[in-house]
Amino acid sequence: MTKAIAILGVLVGLANVSFGQWIDLGNVINTSDYVQVMDKIYLPYEYNDNNYIRPKTPSGFTYFDQGGVGIGHQGQYSGFKLHVNGMTNLNGDVGIGIGNTAPSAKLHVNGSVRINDNPILLRSGSDDNHGLGFFSNHDNATIDGPVLYGYSGGALGSNQSGVRKHALIWKRNGNILIGTNDNPLDDVRLWVETASDYTGKVGVLSKSNYSTPWGYGFLSAFPSSQFKAFVATDLSTNKEVFVVHGNGHVFAQEITVQLAPFPDYVFAKDYELMTISELGDYINENNHLPNMPSAIEVEKNGMGVGELQVKLVEKVEELTLYIIELENRLAKLEREKK
Numbered sequence: 198m199t200k201a202i203a204i205l206g207v208l209v210g211l212a213n214v215s216f217g218q219w220i221d222l223g224n225v226i227n228t229s230d231y232v233q234v235m236d237k238i239y240l241p242y243e244y245n246d247n248n249y250i251r252p253k254t255p256s257g258f259t260y261f262d263q264g265g266v267g268i269g270h271q272g273q274y275s276g277f278k279l280h281v282n283g284m285t286n287l288n289g290d291v292g293i294g295i296g297n298t299a300p301s302a303k304l305h306v307n308g309s310v311r312i313n314d315n316p317i318l319l320r321s322g323s324d325d326n327h328g329l330g331f332f333s334n335h336d337n338a339t340i341d342g343p344v345l346y347g348y349s350g351g352a353l354g355s356n357q358s359g360v361r362k363h364a365l366i367w368k369r370n371g372n373i374l375i376g377t378n379d380n381p382l383d384d385v386r387l388w389v390e391t392a393s394d395y396t397g398k399v400g401v402l403s404k405s406n407y408s409t410p411w412g413y414g415f416l417s418a419f420p421s422s423q424f425k426a427f428v429a430t431d432l433s434t435n436k437e438v439f440v441v442h443g444n445g446h447v448f449a450q451e452i453t454v455q456l457a458p459f460p461d462y463v464f465a466k467d468y469e470l471m472t473i474s475e476l477g478d479y480i481n482e483n484n485h486l487p488n489m490p491s492a493i494e495v496e497k498n499g500m501g502v503g504e505l506q507v508k509l510v511e512k513v514e515e516l517t518l519y520i521i522e523l524e525n526r527l528a529k530l531e532r533e534k535k
Contacts, residue, residue: 381432419443454503460511463518470518486512 259267265274269282279295294300296307316330326348332340345351354363366374374380376397377390391397403414417426422444429439440448462468471479471487485491489508490500 382430417441452502454506456503456507460507460514463511463514470515473519 265277265280267275267280267282292300292303292305294305294307297305299305314331316325316328318325319327319329327346329343329345331342332344334340335344348369350366350368352363352366354361354365363378364375366378368374368380371386372380372383373387375387375389376392377388380388382388389399391399401415419426422442424443425440426443427439427441428437430436431438437448438450442448463470476487479487483491488511490498
């Protein structure tokens, strides 16, 4: 405690007294071991027969002519105003201000603080499981940056006038939770929960070069085709209702495709429907229906589900017209036989 008190005497410029300078006792109260000044600060002292005293440099305490103070540091002046080697203990209402003449905490610093790769520990005693530090490597990964860590995990949040909210929680097993305190599926690495009134959204916006086609908006990578690239689960039943498999297979309960125009144009009066003879000639020549892609084209380029549905409906409606035409011809032949 002597070291810490002596620091304060220097920092506050106690009566402009420097070590080695004799001063009159005046209103300074002489105690058995210390000189008490301003009811707060105590300094080790020495005195002479003329009732004069001067602050005495404690053991391990060095005052440099350049204006710096060393505690446990007696080498060359380091260029720092305060250079401490070892532990410092402050009790009571004592505070240290660095770059600040009115400290509002035990340590109040105005300006940058450099801790030379040492972590800032957040718990008392010997508990070093919670802190913030610089790590070149952490958990077998190259970090080369700051790491905030805790024994069971940690969180990032806000505090507005005592109202505390967390934005993100990370667990010891590596799971990350956003918008919730609990992960209903423990094996999910990232769990994001939106607002309870269903107004929240989860967005991934790709800022890729728009001039380059087919950039990635969302990428799922997996080691084999047997993995599920994307899964939507109904938590009320724990049933997977939408699954995209690594082999390209998609499982879903229902798919809605909205395209226009829909093939009702086939029933328009001006629609040019091929005759049965013309249709037969086209199939013999091209080996596929008119206005449908060939097998080679689909195998090479694929075909959209919506586009395929539209063309199938178009062919069904054309087939309906052929059936109606055949029915009319049959009815005409039956009337002629009578």
